[in-house]
Amino acid sequence: MNDDAISVPALSPAQAAASAAAASFAALEARLDYLSASEIEQVRQAYRFADQAHLGQMRRNGDPYITHPIAVARMCTEWKLDAQALSAALMHDVMEDCGVSKIDLIERFGAPVAELVDGLTKLDKLEFDTREQNQAESFRKMLLAMARDVRVILIKLADRTHNMRTMGDMPRTKWGRISRETLEIYAPIAYRLGLNNNYRELQDLAFRYLHPWRYQSLDKALNKSRNRRKDLISRVQGEVETAFQKQGVEVRIVGREKTLYSIYRKMSLKHLSFAQVTDIYGFRIVLPELLDCYTALGVLHQLYKPLPGKFRDYIAIPKMNGYQSLHTTLVGPFGTNIEFQLRTSTMDVVAESGVAAHWLYKASDPDSPASQDLNAQWLQSLLDIQQETHDAAEFWDHVKIDLFPDAVYVFTPKSKILALPRNATVMDFAYAIHSDVGHHAIAARINGEQMPLRTELNNGDVVEIVTSPHAKPNPAWLGFVKTGRARSKIRHYLKTLESEESRALGEKMLAQAMRAEGLQAPSADP
Known part of the structure; x- marks a missing residue:
């Protein structure tokens, strides 16, 4: 049974009313306006089924257990996931907690929904462990479930996010394990799929429960800094808006702030005090068209001086997870460093929602090329590696390099761009x-x-590769290649070669032994 499903004392009338509202279908229905009437009815049936299945179960805070599946489904509506995914989100605990079988779900809701719930149930049963073998096996199951249907991991990330938001209701003894798991497993997957909002929130929530004292200290420092710099931020925003109005450039300006966890990491890695972290505040500038981004960059560079070496063009060369933006750090009033990110509204959706942008676009424009699955190539590569790697630890060894990418961008002789992990070699290329x-x-x-x-x-x-038809992979290459694809291809080739050579040697030894006994050696032909 789920950790969170328990019996609790009665609530006050006010708490009971709020709890009942959160447990009702109305809490979800208002967000389903992008679905057809028949699809909304399908989701309603799933809600009724889940509500009945979880009857009598409570969360640790005293709410009916159904409030959790509803909260998970509500998060999935932010990505405009389809009726099948929302149904699975509502029923994601019924197989594990309520004794419902996969056959029951197939009969009631069809095979696709049952497969999603089954995939989620299997993920829930994974016991993550710091021991390499167990962690590797857990990752393999999760990533392969994701590669088959990315909706499984989207629902799982929503489930984990809501559980982290309500972690305060859990016993403190579980905070460490669940937070570490979130930081080491779920947050990197959210990043690799381009789900930046989820990635940042999961990191901050994990940090809050993993290091409560450090979190609170930084939170206080950030609040004080925010109050001190309020006037500065208002002044910069006003000056930027005025500059764009003068040039007749239509923009949407959004203030942004580094997350507590990213500030903490920067302080730890660079041995800085909080006062030495200068790029806490920044602005996102959203523009109508791609070329407007470069025009806006010129406007900003005329307004404030750019910091040398701090310009990045992720529009011309996108990050591995599909992210596109121009990044520039400028020296603002009083010598304060301020980062600006410039992107189109389409890029903004992808930057915040990553792979989930597939459904966001599909909901508004099903024929849009942007509705194609943004991470299909990486997900497919997981299946390719799996076919060649049967050992879980070896699979994890291949994948973890690609899961935490710090990309380097190189060109083929025909000017095609390839993104590879940092420190990748010629053979990875x-x-x-x-x-x-x-x-x-x-x-x-x-x-x-x-x-x-x-x-x-x-x-x-x-980079240009020179090949020879007679050349073969060298085992020494495994000592320096960095990508999972290169390692798995080389290992697969060497294992196949080893098998063929062993067979040839065995046949040769058998023939010699039989000749020594005066027997006729068997023919090589079948």
Whole structure:
């Protein structure tokens, strides 16, 4: 049974009324305006089924248990997930907590909904452990469930986010384990799928319960700083708005603030005090068209001086999770560093919602090319690695490199851009092009110069691979390749080769032994 489903004392009348409102279908229905009447009815039936199944179960705070599935489904409506996903979100605990079978769900709601609930139930049963083998096996199951249907992980992330939001109701003995799991497993997956809002919230919530004292200290410091800098932020926003009005550029300006966890990480990694973290505040500028972003950049650089080395063009070269924006850090009034992010409204949706933008676009414009699954390529690569890797620890070894990407962007001779993890080598590039290019690589030219195959790549490198049909993968390559794809392709080739060579040696030894006994060696033909 779910950790959170228990019996609790009675609530006061006011609490009971609020609890009843949160448990009603009306709490969800107002958000379903993007669905058809028949789809809303399908979701309503799922609600009734879940409500009946969880009857008598309570959350630790005294609310009916159904308030949790409703909260998870409400989060899924923010991504405009379809009726099947919302039904699964409402029923995600019924198989685990209420003894409902998969067959029951297939008969009532159809196979697709039952598969989603089953996938979520299997994820719920995973016991994450710091021990490498268990952690690896857990990750393998989760990532493969996600690769088959990304809605499974979206619902799971919503489930984990709501559980983290209500962590204060859980026993303190569970805070550490659940928070570490969130920080090490769920937050990186949210980042890799481009779900930046969820990524930031999960990190902050995990930080809050993992290091409560540090969290509170930083929170107080940030509140004081916010009050001190209120006038500065207002002044900058006013000056920026005036500058754009003069140029006739239509913009939407949003103030943004570093999360507590990102401030804490920066302080830890760079050994800074809170006062030394200068880029806590920034602005996001949303514009109508792509070219407007570059025009707006010119306007900003005329208004305030840019900080050298702090400009990044993620529009021309997007991040691995689909993120696009121009980033520039400017020296504002009183010498304060302020970061600006410039993007179109389409880029803004992708930046905040990542892979979930697929459904957001589908809800408003089903034929939009942006409604294509943004991370299909990475998800497919998980299945490719799985086919070649049967050992869980080895699978995790391949995947974790790709899961925490700090990307480097390089070019093919035909100017195609490839994103690879930081410290990736020439051989990682070769296998990213095609496994045959990797297998037959003998040399490389980087920016026109001959370089060794183990050379690490830098942003902007133009890489050309020289191949030979007689070349074969070298086991030594495993000592320096960085990507999961390259490692799994090389290992798969070497294992296959080892198997073939062992068989040939066995046949040779058998033939020799039989000749020694005066027997006729068997024919190689079947």
